[in-house]
Amino acid sequence: MKKSSILVTGGAGYIGSHVVKQLLEKSEAEITIIDNLSTGTAGRIEALKSIAGEASRIEFIEADLADFSMIEGIFKAKSFDSILHFAASIVVPESVENPLKYYMNNTVNTTNLVRLANEYGVKNMIFSSTAAVYGEPKEVPVNESAQTEPINPYGMSKLMSERVIKDTASANDKFKFVVLRYFNVAGADMNGATSIEEIDPRIGQSFPNATHLIKIAAETALGKRERMYIFGEDYETEDGSCIRDYIHVDDLADAHLAALEYLESGGNSDIFNVGYGHGYSVKEVISVMKEVSGVDFEVEIAPRRAGDPAVLVSDNRKIKESIGWKPRYDDLALICKSALEWERKI
């Protein structure tokens, strides 16, 4: 990958920090991180600086994307080839209670970023979107041309952002994008481990009051929660619990590097699902977490939650065929173990 200047918004967050780590390890890019540390942590920035070593190629700027004049000041002072845009509010139930927070932070701030990208000649943008844009898909595995019908403001705020990016690129042929629609992201930094026993993450997921199943299962295994809940066991699946497509965060990070290379080598703007193309039920995930932790923690059955489709699994053929992304960690035990080992450290 050639040396370029990359702006990463939300680089102090879970997924953004894993992508910065891969950029440090696999490219020569100069990286500027903008993050307001609302859910991101200074600890991740320190970890990234230590991965970068002496000749630091990362600059961290604590700033809020809502501060348009400060953000424009950064674009005036620095020139970026590409933007990787992770910063967002991400909690679905909160988006239902406080939709404007989501439309402001996700859609409005993305729109401003796209405006600046245009005015300051940024060539490429990679945008973190979500399977939530599909709502309750009529067919699974769901492919990129399926209908997009988000059922909550979070999903809608992301779909609207996709549209802003797409329309802008249609009007400006010097600006290209890749939208990545992530499925269920989990796990932590593999840090070069070649076996499950060697896993020793330097960064991982630290979201406060997480709603992510694998993180909650890891917290419960370590006694940070008394018990955990399965929301519904009467779905039309083999064991009655919901099925999701869990992707290891380092594989997701690889997809960003592949997408960047694709754009830099002349690829067209496009939208790709990122998942493994198969799923596991909530009960299977819990049983694997029990196995890798050796703890038979308490699990209760609770009623279904509104808006949870029975099965949500990606059709991932497009990203594999178009940009040559190859997952390395498609292994539920490994994903659970990496999440657990990170959870021990925080």
Ligand SMILES: NC(=O)c1ccc[n+]([C@@H]2O[C@H](COP(=O)([O-])OP(=O)(O)OC[C@H]3O[C@@H](n4cnc5c(N)ncnc54)[C@H](O)[C@@H]3O)[C@@H](O)[C@H]2O)c1
């Ligand atoms: N975690 C998942 O399973 C998942 C699934 C689909 C999509 N996504 C998307 O991936 C992206 C990253 O998610 P994550 O899981 O790493 O969440 P995260 O909360 O760990 O990361 C988001 C980062 O953005 C920062 N941020 C938020 N608003 C900001 C603002 N106004 N200005 C500056 N910084 C701001 C936060 O401090 C944080 O560091 C998000 O866009 C999210 O919608 C995540």
